[in-house]
Amino acid sequence: MSFKSLALASAALVATTVFAFADGHGAAPAATGKFNGEIYLMDAQKMTLYTFDKDQKGTSNCYDGCAAKWPPLMGNAEMALEKGYSLIERKDGGLQVAYEDQPLYLWFKDQKPGDMTGDGVKGVWHTARP
Numbered sequence: 726m727s728f729k730s731l732a733l734a735s736a737a738l739v740a741t742t743v744f745a746f747a748d749g750h751g752a753a754p755a756a757t758g759k760f761n762g763e764i765y766l767m768d769a770q771k772m773t774l775y776t777f778d779k780d781q782k783g784t785s786n787c788y789d790g791c792a793a794k795w796p797p798l799m800g801n802a803e804m805a806l807e808k809g810y811s812l813i814e815r816k817d818g819g820l821q822v823a824y825e826d827q828p829l830y831l832w833f834k835d836q837k838p839g840d841m842t843g844d845g846v847k848g849v850w851h852t853a854r855p
Contacts, residue, residue: 753805754798754822755829757855760839766824766853768798771838774829778849782826783813795830795843795850798822809855829853 755774758767766774775795779786787795800812800822812820813828822829832843832850844852 753807753810754800755810755824756807763841763852764854765841766829766855767838768831772831773835773839773841773843774798774824774853775832775843775850776824776827776853777830778851780828783811783823785813785815785821785828787828787830788816794833796833798829798831824853824855827853 753769755766755768757764758771759765760767760771768774777785777787777795785797787797797815797819798821800806800820802812802820804812804822806812806822809824811823811826813823813826815821830850832840832846834840834842841852843850
């Protein structure tokens with residue numbers, strides 16, 4: 726296979742991957758929900774979302790080990806975002822969903838919808854609320 730053929734094949738694979746990702750992630754990434762009387766922000770799987778006091782508006786300060794425990798709610802430019810939600814760019818170029826410019830995260834210990842075990846961790850993590 727020539728270099729030109731290899732380059733064209735690679736470009737086709739990337740284009741296919743991008744379109745598949747965009748098609749599979751067009752729905753709203755987060756919503757306001759109510760569970761056991763609590764009103765809070767949740768992702769599309771109804772898992773609790775959190776904010777981090779050490780973040781600044783529009784800027785995430787949770788990377789590496791922090792992001793392993795607090796996975797950022799990632800998005801893409803094709804997502805439908807409701808009022809109040811936006812996308813912020815992370816240091817790696819990825820797009821993270823934010824609410825009122827506060828980056829949103831999941832907590833690795835939450836196992837099912839309604840779990841809020843990350844609320845209050847180290848006094849800097851809080852359940853995201855509208």
